Amino acid sequence: MTAPDHAQARCSEGRRGLLVSLDGPGGAGKTTLAAAITARLHRDGIAATHTTQPSHGPIGQLARAGTHQYRGLTLACLVAADRYHHLDTQIRPALAAGHIVICDRYTPSSHVLQVLDGVDPAFVALLNQHADPPDLAVILTCDPGELTRRLTARGSHGRFEDDPGLPALEATAYRRVIDRLTCPALVLDSTDSDTRSLTTQVVNAIKALPSAP
């Protein structure tokens, strides 16, 4: 499909905005960067929504609070159910209203975390196959030693981050996911880059997309 065809198909689906996903290991700076990108887009007069997965909806709250209680297939299904509900109730309506939706964690996180949690990669792919592909997938990497320092300072956000071996495992798993991405992608490393320069790179990549506002 050519770029104009792609834009026309998106309009006929009622989708005028852009979905930008932001994934990477815990502590890489996703939440910090998502807030900064949204603020920069607002400053530039562009409608943008910052959201997160697991979402703040009922299924998302269950998943976020339950990473110790729910494991493997159960957690995989829970985060996928939350993803579809979040798409229906928040992401697609915001896209239809023309917003750029910055989603802090999306399908790439499942391809990493659920697989590290023992779920068959093919099943993770099947479970997420009806999730809208991002218009831009941003993957934020970081040196595992620096991640350990940041997570120790910030505190863990769940079972995965309680594992001291996680940063190294995630680094390998994200490399595999990056190699298989089929949508436009931007891979950035936050080890030695401040949030301002990372924000500029993401916003420039968004503005360069064929359907950008």
Ligand SMILES: Nc1ncnc2c1ncn2[C@@H]1O[C@H](COP(=O)(O)OP(=O)(O)O)[C@@H](O)[C@H]1O
């Ligand atoms: N580019 C950066 N350089 C150094 N430290 C950062 C950077 N971005 C975020 N941090 C710090 O790292 C910690 C984790 O950031 P956070 O945004 O919560 O990461 P994530 O959402 O990826 O888990 C926080 O203490 C934050 O202030």
Ligand SMILES: Cc1cn([C@H]2C[C@H](O)[C@@H](COP(=O)(O)OP(=O)(O)O)O2)c(=O)[nH]c1=O
């Ligand atoms: C989006 C997503 C989150 N999770 C889990 C990982 C986290 O333990 C938990 C909450 O994520 P989050 O609070 O975003 O962690 P962080 O701020 O460190 O990035 O949800 C999955 O297992 N699969 C997923 O697809």
